[in-house]
Each structure stands twice: as C-alpha cells, then as structure tokens.
Amino acid sequence: MSATVDHGLAAPKIKGALRQRPPRGILRARAILYGILALVLVTVGLLLVVSVLFRVKGGVDLLVEIWPAYIVAALAYIAPRGYRDRKLWAFGLSLVIGFVLVVGAVVMSYLALVPGAMGGTAAGSAAPGASGAAASGAAASGAAATGAVATAAPAGSAAAASPLASGATGAATTASGTIDGNLAFGLITLALLFLAFGVPLLWGLIRERSFFLAAETRHPIKTAQEIEAETGGFAEITPVSASGSGDTAPALGLPSPVAIATGAVDPLVSVRGLKKHFPILGGILRRRVGTIYAVDGVDFDVYPGEVFSVVGESGCGKTTLGRTLLQLTPPTDGHVVFDGYELADVDPDDMRPLRRRMQIIFQDPFGSLNPRMPVSDIIGEGLLAQGVTNRKERDKRTGDALEVVGLRRDYSRRYPHEFSGGQRQRIGVARALALSPDFIVCDEPVSALDVSIQSQVLNLLLDLKRDFNLTYLFISHNLSVVEYFSDRIAVMYLGKIVEIGTVDELYRNPRHPYTVALLSAIPIADPRRRRSRLVLKGDVPSPAAPPSGCRFHTRCWLRERLGNPEICATEDPALRPMTGDAHHRAACHFAEQISESAVAETVETQDVVETAAAVE
Ligand SMILES: Nc1ncnc2c1ncn2[C@@H]1O[C@H](COP(=O)(O)OP(=O)(O)O)[C@@H](O)[C@H]1O
Numbered sequence: 001m002s003a004t005v006d007h008g009l010a011a012p013k014i015k016g017a018l019r020q021r022p023p024r025g026i027l028r029a030r031a032i033l034y035g036i037l038a039l040v041l042v043t044v045g046l047l048l049v050v051s052v053l054f055r056v057k058g059g060v061d062l063l064v065e066i067w068p069a070y071i072v073a074a075l076a077y078i079a080p081r082g083y084r085d086r087k088l089w090a091f092g093l094s095l096v097i098g099f100v101l102v103v104g105a106v107v108m109s110y111l112a113l114v115p116g117a118m119g120g121t122a123a124g125s126a127a128p129g130a131s132g133a134a135a136s137g138a139a140a141s142g143a144a145a146t147g148a149v150a151t152a153a154p155a156g157s158a159a160a161a162s163p164l165a166s167g168a169t170g171a172a173t174t175a176s177g178t179i180d181g182n183l184a185f186g187l188i189t190l191a192l193l194f195l196a197f198g199v200p201l202l203w204g205l206i207r208e209r210s211f212f213l214a215a216e217t218r219h220p221i222k223t224a225q226e227i228e229a230e231t232g233g234f235a236e237i238t239p240v241s242a243s244g245s246g247d248t249a250p251a252l253g254l255p256s257p258v259a260i261a262t263g264a265v266d267p268l269v270s271v272r273g274l275k276k277h278f279p280i281l282g283g284i285l286r287r288r289v290g291t292i293y294a295v296d297g298v299d300f301d302v303y304p305g306e307v308f309s310v311v312g313e314s315g316c317g318k319t320t321l322g323r324t325l326l327q328l329t330p331p332t333d334g335h336v337v338f339d340g341y342e343l344a345d346v347d348p349d350d351m352r353p354l355r356r357r358m359q360i361i362f363q364d365p366f367g368s369l370n371p372r373m374p375v376s377d378i379i380g381e382g383l384l385a386q387g388v389t390n391r392k393e394r395d396k397r398t399g400d401a402l403e404v405v406g407l408r409r410d411y412s413r414r415y416p417h418e419f420s421g422g423q424r425q426r427i428g429v430a431r432a433l434a435l436s437p438d439f440i441v442c443d444e445p446v447s448a449l450d451v452s453i454q455s456q457v458l459n460l461l462l463d464l465k466r467d468f469n470l471t472y473l474f475i476s477h478n479l480s481v482v483e484y485f486s487d488r489i490a491v492m493y494l495g496k497i498v499e500i501g502t503v504d505e506l507y508r509n510p511r512h513p514y515t516v517a518l519l520s521a522i523p524i525a526d527p528r529r530r531r532s533r534l535v536l537k538g539d540v541p542s543p544a545a546p547p548s549g550c551r552f553h554t555r556c557w558l559r560e561r562l563g564n565p566e567i568c569a570t571e572d573p574a575l576r577p578m579t580g581d582a583h584h585r586a587a588c589h590f591a592e593q594i595s596e597s598a599v600a601e602t603v604e605t606q607d608v609v610e611t612a613a614a615v616e
Pocket residue numbers: 278279292293294312313314315316317318319320321543
C-alpha cells in the first residue's frame with residue numbers, strides 16, 4: 001500500500017493480507033475438473049439405467065471394467081478442494097489428470113489410425129499393452145457411453161463377454177488386427193474429448209503455476225476462517241424495542257482531529273486513488289472507442305460510527321463509487337482497505353466474512369427486490385451465501401431482521417408487490433441488516449420514496465445505526481437531505497471529490513464554487529427569507545470527455561468572476577487542506593477567494609432567465 005500523503009491522509013494500517021483471487025487459468029482448471037467429474041457421473045448413471053432397465057447382459061461387467069473412471073472422478077473432486085488452500089498437491093494432481101487425458105488421447109488415436117495396432121486383442125488374449133491403456137484412458141474420461149463401451153470391447157477380450165458393447169457399437173476387430181469403422185470412430189471421438197479437457201487443463205495450470213509457487217510475504221496472509229474468528233463471526237440480530245422510541249439523535253462518530261492525527265482511531269474504510277472507468281464499445285466488432293471516467297481518483301477515510309455522506313448531481317459517479325468500494329464491480333485502479341484488509345483482487349472464498357460486514361441498500365426499492373421471490377428468500381439469499389444452510393436458522397434471522405425494521409415476522413411469506421414503497425425499502429434494509437454488517441452503503445435510500453415516507457425511513461436508518469453501532473456511507477444528490485444526520489460530507493463532481501468536510505464547516509464555510517452553488521439551491525423554509533440562488537451555466541459535461549484542468553471550469557462562476565485565469569483550464573487542482581479545520585479540504589486553486597460578498601455580487605449580476613434552471 002503506497003502512502004497517499006498529498007491529500008493529507010495517512011497510509012491505512014494493514015492488519016493482514018487476504019489471499020489473491022485465483023487467476024483465470026486456475027479457475028478454468030477447477031471448472032474443467034468439475035466437468036470431468038460430472039461426465040463420469042453422468043456416464044456411470046446412464047450405464048446403470050440402461051443395464052438395469054433393459055436387463056442388458058454384461059452391463060454390470062462394463063461398470064466394473066471402467067473402474068479407472070472412478071479414480072479419476074475422485075481425483076477431479078479432490079483436486080479443486082486443494083486449490084482453496086493453495087496446496088501444491090492440488091496443482092500436481094491436476095497436472096497428472098491433464099497428462100493422463102492427453103496421453104490417453106494419443107494412444108487412442110494411434111489405435112484407431114494405425115492398422116494392426118490392435119493385433120493383440122484380436123487374437124482373444126487378455127488385453128495387453130496399448131489396448132489396456134486405451135481402456136483405462138476411456139474409462140478415465142468418463143466420456144460418452146458409446147465411447148466407453150467402444151473401448152471396453154477390446155479390454156474385455158471378446159465381444160461376446162460384453163454383449164452391450166458389441167450390440168451397441170458393433171465394434172469388432174478383424175483377424176488381421178485392423179479395426180472396423182465404428183470402433184475407430186468411437187476412439188477418435190473419445191480422443192478428441194480427452195484433448196478438449198486435457199489441453200486447456202494443462203495449459204491453464206502451466207501458465208498459472210506461479211500462483212501456487214509464489215510466496216506471499218508482504219503481510220501475514222489470513223484465511224476466511226481466521227478473519228471470522230477475529231471478528232467473532234455472525235452476531236445475533238436482537239430485536240430492538242427501543243426502535244422508533246423517538247430518540248433519533250445520531251451518535252457522533254467522527255473522532256477528533258487530534259485522535260485522527262495521532263492514529264488513536266483507525267478508519268473503518270480507507271479509499272485511496274480509487275478509479276472506475278467504463279469502456280465505450282462501438283462498431284460491429286464492439287471495439288473500445290472511448291472511456292467513461294465514472295470515478296476518477298478518489299481518496300477518503302470513513303471512521304467507525306460515522307455517517308459519511310457523498311453528494312453530487314446525478315451522473316457524477318456516486319453509485320459507481322459505492323459499488324466499486326464494496327468490490328461489487330472491480331476497480332480500474334486504486335485501493336480500498338476495510339478494517340485493515342485490502343480488498344482488491346481478493347479470493348471470493350476469503351472475502352466472505354468481510355463481504356458480510358459490508359452491505360448496500362439500493363436506491364430503487366422496486367427494482368432491487370426480485371418480484372418472483374418471497375421476502376424470506378430475498379433476505380435468506382445473503383444468509384445462504386454466507387453459509388447459513390440451516391433453513392430454520394435462516395428463517396429466524398429473517399424474522400428478526402424484519403422485526404427490527406418495523407415489519408411483522410410473518411411478512412416473510414409475502415412477495416414484494418404486496419408492499420408499499422416504504423415497506424419495500426424496509427425490506428431492503430432488513431436484507432442488509434440480516435447479515436450483521438458493520439458498514440452500510442446507503443445509495444439514495446429515500447430518493448425514490450414519497451416525501452412523507454422519506455423521514456420515516458431516514459429515522460429508521462439512524463435508529464439502527466445507533467442500536468447496532470453501524471457506519472454509513474450515505475449517498476444523496478441533495479445537500480439538504482444529508483445535513484441533519486451526517487458527520488462529514490464529500491461533494492463529488494464528475495468522478496472526483498471537490499470538497500470534503502464536517503457538516504458544520506461545509507455548510508458554514510464552503511470553499512468550492514460548486515458546493516456554494518449546491519448550497520444556494522437549498523430552499524429555505526422561512527417564507528420571509530430568500531436565499532440568493534447561484535445558477536450554474538450549462539449542463540454537466542459528459543464523464544466520457546471531462547474538461548481539462550479543473551473539471552468544473554466550464555461552469556465555474558468564480559473563475560468567470562476572476563477573469564478566467566488560465567490555470568483553471570490547465571491544472572487539475574489538488575484536494576488540499578483548508579486552514580482552520582483539519583477535516584476540511586477543497587479542490588480549487590482559488591478557494592480562499594470565496595466570500596459571502598463575492599457570492600452575493602455574482603447572484604446579482606447573473607442572468608435572470610437562467611435563474612429558472614435550478615441546480616438540482
Ligand atoms: N455499468 C456501467 N457501464 C457504463 N457506464 C456506466 C455504468 N454504470 C455507470 N455508468 C456511467 O458512469 C457515470 C456515473 O454513474 P453513476 O455512478 O450511476 O452516477 P450517480 O450515482 O452519481 O448518478 C454515468 O455517466 C453513467 O452513465
């Protein structure tokens with residue numbers, strides 16, 4: 001982890017590293033081995049059914065004859081388990097299976113294509129040498145029944161010994177040792193099947209061998225079990241009767257600047273240089289023709305117990321930031337450290353205990369719940385993914401979670417369409433809460449709700465925060481919503497944070513022209529007072545072509561007021577600390593030039609017609 005000191009943030013403390021996500025070759029090898037296992041099982045199953053149902057004589061003999069297939073199936077089951085613990089034997093075992101498949105394919109091709117190669121078996125002697133290898137090879141693949149049957153014929157020494165074989169395929173060798181067309185076709189098919197499995201398996205393993213051999217020494221490596229043990233595992237969800245008691249004042253979670261500076265409190269989440277770029281694909285070949293810079297280098301810390309809000313106009317990258325932070329979509333660049341563990345490229349198996357602790361509540365309570373699932377399954381899905389396989393245990397947790405969010409336990413049998421918008425959002429909250437998280441990304445959780453319901457859901461979230469000691473990253477497009485419960489606010493514009501600070505500081509003393517404009521758009525409840533509204537010119541530029549230098553320069557009222565200084569269009573301003581408050585940072589070359597009189601004068605001179613185009 002590189003220190004990112006240019007934004008005044010210390011390098012996050014790392015407790016331990018998690019194991020890396022297996023590279024593609026290893027994942028492919030795993031899939032191939034499971035494929036082999038499935039084929040063996042299907043083949044054996046089919047043989048069993050055919051021999052029992054049709055009372056085929058010799059059918060059971062055939063099942064015995066393909067015994068090597070059972071060994072390979074067992075190995076194909078065991079080896080992928082070893083991958084999880086990075087065991088070298090798993091790598092070795094898979095290599096052996098790959099070699100057996102490839103060698104088997106070569107031998108079968110030889111038998112099928114070279115006249116006289118099957119001479120030994122034609123004479124009726126016990127299956128020696130090459131034909132024996134073919135039999136075991138065929139069996140090893142567990143390939144299609146016809147293939148297994150075809151090769152079983154020579155191994156069984158005489159067609160008569162295996163009527164199924166001879167009957168099904170008509171396979172026979174002539175006295176001169178050449179084989180007939182059916183058998184040759186069967187062998188070649190089987191050889192191709194062997195190659196289709198064996199070659200990608202070997203290729204993938206050889207390419208990714210460094211994954212098994214690499215020593216990961218930077219930090220102590222921790223497994224999912226170790227992390228689970230460290231955090232005490234799944235906590236019970238205790239229904240909190242105090243919920244809705246009226247006491248909704250959030251506990252302030254932001255540590256003092258001194259505590260932060262001295263490292264007395266560690267952040268729960270640290271984000272450094274986080275980027276998420278989406279490709280724009282075009283043309284018939286779907287080639288990359290551009291890039292959307294949705295999140296483009298974001299740095300911040302979230303402290304335990306804090307409500308950290310991210311605010312900005314629609315399309316500025318808030319949702320993408322939340323999703324990338326949680327690794328629901330892989331970042332293009334940058335680091336996210338959660339409770340001392342870096343999250344990028346972590347093995348999904350090892351990510352499980354951390355994933356449980358980081359949840360998300362989605363913006364759209366209608367789209368985010370599967371309409372075909374009852375509530376019990378919607379909430380139970382996450383529990384199942386976390387290894388709660390016991391149905392009763394899942395139902396209990398689901399009921400607890402529903403109760404905690406103010407819904408009845410028996411609602412778990414209902415479907416999403418039976419609920420109102422507010423209730424659905426409560427289900428969304430229950431889904432997150434059922435996993436006993438520490439950190440929840442609330443992505444505009446109330447913006448799709450009726451105004452009358454909004455405050456109920458907000459109050460619920462604040463109650464839960466207090467009762468369960470949660471930390472929130474709260475996303476909103478509206479500065480007025482987040483004012484009364486946030487500890488700190490980050491203002492985003494076109495994929496970057498332009499200002500960050502405590503609520504008091506940001507509302508009282510905004511240091512970025514964009515924040516000033518957003519604040520001026522908040523209506524004041526008192527009809528006798530009018531806030532002077534600052535109107536931004538034009539639309540938000542496309543994140544596919546962000547303006548050079550300061551991204552806000554095309555709409556900046558301060559720049560215009562200062563006579564359009566060149567530096568705004570050429571140099572990207574750093575998010576630098578403001579004097580007077582250690583938490584306050586702004587990304588503007590001229591942040592110190594903002595004053596109430598400057599704002600008032602700008603409002604007076606702005607075009608009246610533009611005033612109608614509100615800044616939302
Ligand atoms: N999966 C995606 N593929 C391509 N572009 C995306 C994707 N998700 C978001 N974007 C783009 O990224 C930008 C930021 O989107 P988003 O994070 O949803 O903004 P916000 O939540 O602030 O409204 C938008 O221009 C959006 O079109």
